[in-house]
Amino acid sequence: MKLLLKEYDLGFLSAQCDGIEFHMFRSDDSLSYISCIACLCENASDIITHWRAIQGFVSVHYQPKGNLASWNLYLAYVTTQKLSLWQKYEIENNKFSARKVVLDGCSEMPTPDQLAVELEKQLLGSDLTLDSRVNEPREALLSLEEFVRGAPLDQKVESKEKRASMINNIIEFLNKDENQKS
Structure with a gap:
């Protein structure tokens, strides 16, 4: 599965949050639908100021239908500055309307293509590898x-x-x- 940049009108967010750039990513697998709205801003203070409002707007304007919809939707907050550990914890552990990921301390603001790769690592575990010992014979269990x-x-x-x-x-x-x- 891959995350692909999708053209989607996120004007409802841009109109409310000046200085934040928004991109939509969706999985290319129709059976395991995942979508992610990435919120890019230079200043960490913009994330702190707007993350609750963004999740509220997303829940009203975008939320997919279904019982598990909030588990198929991610909000990724991306900044070049560092958030405090507590701020990051508070955002990522808030489960209202969507799961959240904070990508802070980036050396530079990622391009949409770079962001897709990083989100695949964070959300899909694309950087995980199978232990080479998986096929080695094992001692019989008790x-x-x-x-x-x-x-x-x-x-x-x-x-x-x-x-x-x-x-x-x-x-x-x-x-x-x-x-x-x-």
């Missing part, structure tokens, strides 16, 4: 079946003692196995 098969399930004293003995056997086996690995 099967508890041999330790618990035939465990009595009633409340008799003898049954409780039998279950306690089974648990002790498992613990001893695990301790022995762990000591051999050390």
Whole structure:
């Protein structure tokens, strides 16, 4: 899946927030629809001032239909300045109308193409790689079946003692196995 820059009239946002540039990105996969409105501004103070208003305007003017719509919509706030850790936390953990991402401290304001690549990393995990050890043979995991098969399930004293003995056997086996690995 990729995020593609889409022509979309975001005039409802531009009219309310001077000095902030807006771009729309949408996934190219119709089965897993994701959209992201990127809000680019030089000054971090503009993000702090306008992020709540932006999410409100988006919820009124853009919000896709459906029960999980807010989980398919992202607002990405991008700035060359740094936000405080608390400000970033507050924005990213606010779940009203959309999920939010803050990309702060950029060396320069990204182009839409550069932003698409960075958003793919942030939202889709495109920079993640599979561990090369995934296909290596692994040691068989402990099967508890041999330790618990035939465990009595009633409340008799003898049954409780039998279950306690089974648990002790498992613990001893695990301790022995762990000591051999050390």
